[in-house]
Amino acid sequence: MSRGKKAYLQYESxxxxxxxxxxxxxxxxxxxxxxDAGAYDAVMRAYKQAKTDPAGADGLIDGAxxxxxxxxxxxxxxxxxxxxxxxxLVEISNPNMKSDLTTAQALAGAAYNSPGRKPWVSSKKxxxxxxxxx
Numbered sequence: 743m744s745r746g747k748k749a750y751l752q753y754e755s756x757x758x759x760x761x762x763x764x765x766x767x768x769x770x771x772x773x774x775x776x777x778d779a780g781a782y783d784a785v786m787r788a789y790k791q792a793k794t795d796p797a798g799a800d801g802l803i804d805g806a807x808x809x810x811x812x813x814x815x816x817x818x819x820x821x822x823x824x825x826x827x828x829x830x831l832v833e834i835s836n837p838n839m840k841s842d843l844t845t846a847q848a849l850a851g852a853a854y855n856s857p858g859r860k861p862w863v864s865s866k867k868x869x870x871x872x873x874x875x876x
Contacts, residue, residue: 744835753834760827774817781810821853
């Protein structure tokens, strides 16, 4: 709504940069859905294997948990970036976009502040707390 409009020409480079970054972020966040499901499956497989073959189970479980906590952490980082970008657009965009940008900020904030962004919280779910986290 703002890009290419005469009233916003002075912000064209900022608007284009934001759109240029938000597109890839959208794709990365969509890919994280499958990555999160895959990470969960890996944790479940590791625990199942630990029951049938306890040798090396700790390493297998720790690796799966590291993967499983890395995905929400990555999502939180991307969500934070989305929030920062949309926040920067409020003052340089068409006022009609304010409610959309506010909604985007709220959703990004919810993703950033979710318990999943704290790897030790996710790991506690599986009764394994990484070193230094209690």
